[in-house]
Amino acid sequence: MSALFAPTVPRLAALPPSRRALEIPTSPDRPVLTARVARLRGAGSMVRGRISRLSVRDVRFPTSLGGHGSDAMHTDPDYSAAYVVIETDAEDGIKGCGITFTLGKGTEVVVCAVNALAHHVLNKDLKDIVGDFRGFYRQLTSDGQLRWIGPEKGVVHLATAAVLNAVWDLWAKQEGKPVWKLLVDMDPRMLVSCIDFRYITDVLTEEDALEILQKGQVAKKEREKQMLAQGYPAYTTSCAWLGYSDDTLKQLCAQALKDGWTRFKVKVGADLQDDVRRCQIIRDMIGPEKTLMMDANQRWDVPEAVEWMSKLAKFKPLWIEEPTSPDDILGHAAISKALVPLGIGIATGEQCHNRVIFKQLLQAKALQFLQIDSCRLGSVNENLSVLLMAKKFEIPVCPHAGGVGLCELVQHLIIFDYISVSASLKNRMCEYVDHLHEHFKYPVMIQRASYMPPKDPGYSTEMKEESVKKHQYPDGEVWKKLLAAQEN
């Protein structure tokens, strides 16, 4: 892809009339939709095609063999994904690819849930989906029968994320833009029309959202230029997984320092003496000025979190991440109250299951750093609402990433956040983990410890077909071998 933001398909004139998204006749009995379509038209939209196929596959990488990704609660993760591909009847051959991230076992359950949602997507015109994206989101999350097994949480919400991530990838590819740029260029009213405000209007109304987004238009061209030149600041989690030996830790840390990293995260929570030793090693190596974060992955109860972190305070962590259950808003508030006076902030979010939890974490002053996740929340749509709430409370967003594909996705959201919402880099950075990027067609690009804005159209979610085939569970080549070895 040579030209920046070049569309991947010929322009409108080359398409047969029936595929022209902008050719919808206006109708007095559909005034809302008409207004939205008008906005699509105003944006020069190229949205087209009817969803004709949805496929989903169970793709697993045997990361547990190397201790990568191990933490106090997830000791042997095989980074995996439910990988969704949607196709349309448009003649451009463009596919939308979406993932949700998982840890191995259970991916088949998410695959099953994607199939249960598929009937909401199939045979829909993409222009109807994005023309009333709020309505479509509500349809997926509030199906009168399916919502019982959520609602908007766990397996069924992860599946929703995978499906919607594919829709966003498709939309952005059709528009010839990376998702962050699609969002940055989008009319604020159109952005607001993607958000389901149900259950958050006591904190953020449509009007509030619009006001924030309109303010975000000021000087956004400069911020976009800045991002394209310098990228978005990142921190690394790759050095200090719980399963790594001290030697591995030192070696990776030395290499990361050489590569220009200035912000490091260490996993803690399984054993206090171990933690003290490992934190000492890493603090000694990075020196007193560089930033250190700690991550307990939900290991503690509330009193335990306070006690444990009081003992690690001497290593000057910027934050303790996931000190306790992701459901425990009041617990995080209590921990925050105890630890902020020690100079330690609270970070959480990667397992916060929807916007209602984030709303309350903000209301209760339960966190100092908010960590969105691109695959646990309901895709771009729900993340938009969380970014806007965080802006309203002036809490910095520092996204969760890593796993497989999470870096690829979330960079779009945080770059948009800087350009169009927060307009600030203070206390902000995006997680980075250096694993599994080679399986993606448009992998992240890190320069000088920063995410460089992706330039290829889409959501960077498309995997290499060869990788998918090899790692499909249980029939891909990689798993066939591993499972056979296990049996012998």
Next chain:
Amino acid sequence: MSALFAPTVPRLAALPPSRRALEIPTSPDRPVLTARVARLRGAGSMVRGRISRLSVRDVRFPTSLGGHGSDAMHTDPDYSAAYVVIETDAEDGIKGCGITFTLGKGTEVVVCAVNALAHHVLNKDLKDIVGDFRGFYRQLTSDGQLRWIGPEKGVVHLATAAVLNAVWDLWAKQEGKPVWKLLVDMDPRMLVSCIDFRYITDVLTEEDALEILQKGQVAKKEREKQMLAQGYPAYTTSCAWLGYSDDTLKQLCAQALKDGWTRFKVKVGADLQDDVRRCQIIRDMIGPEKTLMMDANQRWDVPEAVEWMSKLAKFKPLWIEEPTSPDDILGHAAISKALVPLGIGIATGEQCHNRVIFKQLLQAKALQFLQIDSCRLGSVNENLSVLLMAKKFEIPVCPHAGGVGLCELVQHLIIFDYISVSASLKNRMCEYVDHLHEHFKYPVMIQRASYMPPKDPGYSTEMKEESVKKHQYPDGEVWKKLLAAQEN
């Protein structure tokens, strides 16, 4: 079953030595397990056998055809269940049956999740499971890979409930007691050993739990007698589903009054004028003295809930149930603050996904009535922790029931609660819905608008095999016909 609490199998002597649960040699390196086994021994336990088979089926009843169960958010439910049966290698032929309740679509996803959990159960000795039930619970809910798609919420937690409900059914059948009686007779230390206190010790420690249960021993014989004679008070939801016409509502209400019901619940939340009319009808029919509850099934945002209910206050509801998202603890607290002065309490719980949510609802004074659910929480184990927390905060428990099998299960929990925990009937009652009981082998028995304590061993979860076969989805006779008719 003629004799009360008669064991369903011959006594220990008739079993081969290898099956004798009490014959475990003590071992100094397993002191905790040994102590627990000693307690099992003290209780004259008959626990035996190794789990040799687990099967799970997707069973659906086409209730949407009659508008039964319809509410403001679930307009067309087909009451369904993932139905789990576990078998052991003991020669008694006893099976454990467990369900989790669903609404039709998505049951197949829960079935898939049960299969993902099965390896934790298969080939385990039942005596090892119940001898360290906390450990077993933790194993199911904290699997290093599977917990990512929860944790302890949504599909995977519903599946956990189905599996554990089957284990409790098996255990109680082996002991020859209904589950409520098994719990009532259980040593408090043994009860405490079934509970996972993770994430709730800031509110309820093991010591707190033990103290509450020991106090509950006082006069429990009298309360057991009282339950056996009079039953546990119930209220009915059968009269006023949202999909019923005014005529049906009147007719069912008249019949319920004739049958001795004194407490009624009406569904609200879809349309205010409709609600006013329907509430007027029902209040006129039952008169000013009888109890009326309202249920919005999560339809509103926080400000909307307050406004809407202010307009229905004149009908004197005891509570408004599920005014907003089940995840919104602070929202419920705000609604409670506004409505309690109008004489309306807040009730919620049927979609609260684990003990951490209930802990916070209690901490935040967000509810006046706590509604446990036997299939959404992690079976008896997690419900025990919630009953004890409710006792600590002196909040009455009024269980959710209905659906398919929920009445059968939850009666055990609430009867135990009265005899051994709360010792009070003030402001307490258990939901009752008169549907689908005919499919159970040991259906609930209602007399004088009260649940009469079940006397058959087990958890009342066993379904008639003929019903299961007929209603299996999509291959059972009932569905074959319906699906064929749909196609024509």
